[in-house]
Amino acid sequence: MNRRPTFLAAITLTAAAALTLSACGSDDSSENKDNDKIAGADTGGDKSASPSASASASAERPDIKLPSDVTYDFEWKKSGDPDKDAVLNDAEQRIKAVDMAIAEQDALHEAYRFYSEGTAAAGSQSYIQEFIDHKARTTGVTRYYNESLTIKDDGTAALVYCEDQSKAFNKFLETGKTDVTPVTEDSYVVYAGTLRKNKNGVWVTETLNSQRGSAKCQP
Template sequence: MNRRPTLLAALTLTAAAALTLSACGSDDSPKSKDNDKIAGVDAGAEKSASPSTSAPASTGRPKIELPSDVTYKFEWKKTGDAQKDAVLNDAEQRIKAVDMAIAKQDPLDKAYRFYSEGTAAAGSQKYIQEFVDHKARTTGLTRYYNESVSLNDDGTAALVYCEDQSKAFNKFLKTGKTDVTPVTKDSYVVYAGTLRKNDNGVWVTERLISERGSAKCRP
């Protein structure tokens, strides 16, 4: 089941490779082919998973602790540019912080709001709330690749990247059931984000949109 939905916006970003997104999406609903709902809850009980921890990169940054069955493969390469690498690092932490908020069932968790503001934070809050409403969380392996980052004259950064959700699913908290669904072109999502470095030196995501089934991301 695909967890990241379609959204009502379009954006053209000039990054290392320019990309236009239309009929796009953001972090605002659970993984679902139907976008609005989570299908099929079976009986059973979820066993608690031991958390994995992503230590804070520096003083003041939140510690990211996730269930052991929530894993990632970031294929983002070091650019050799300190600012661009910081953008990639903080974007990675935001992704993990959103899944931590889902696991904690807390739409206002401080960690993801540490790494996002504006419409990106609002979209993430809505996305997390839908998991809470369905009493579900994420599970499985999510892969991130085909990244492109550029620094703009206005102090912002543009980041485009792909997400492979083919091994990531929804897990229901009351039953322990994992909703495993077939892999389709919609399992591959392209994202475009705008980030700005705040007074604490953190690259916060201000805007994030996405599109499912993009040829840029499909194998």
């Protein structure tokens, strides 16, 4: 299936994320469309020990290197607000870092742990491990759009955005085969995340929830 293996477990949008989406004007219904787990998503449940963000001890950001067939179209608009633009930049780097970990088949890759903590990091670790177990990675172009960002009084940032996976697929490493599947409404995913700036000035993602087929993201 597009940008996600069929072997991944289902995920639902938590109540907290639903409130975030409502506050941002989402028009998705109360019925969850939760066919698959999404890259880096928080399952909303208890996890085993989360990967620590030890890489955040240094403000020097990791170098993200991806296969040439893994590309992105970020349509996120820069606001001119330094804090908001920094949030968007670090959220973008986290997305790429997860794909880098998948490509390098490393479920504890320091790059995504630099940009995530807590349940967001644990969810990413589980997702990456699924790819490793099935000797697969991502390929194609993924589009990100329709973002909504608020920096709250408590210093956290609430980021909601859409992902278009219609041109992104799974590639199996042993055969080189790409699993090209038809585009459906579930090819479009809405994410709701919470980020906080750490002591090194990096906006790390602490929670991340997703929902497939949301009306908010349909073309």
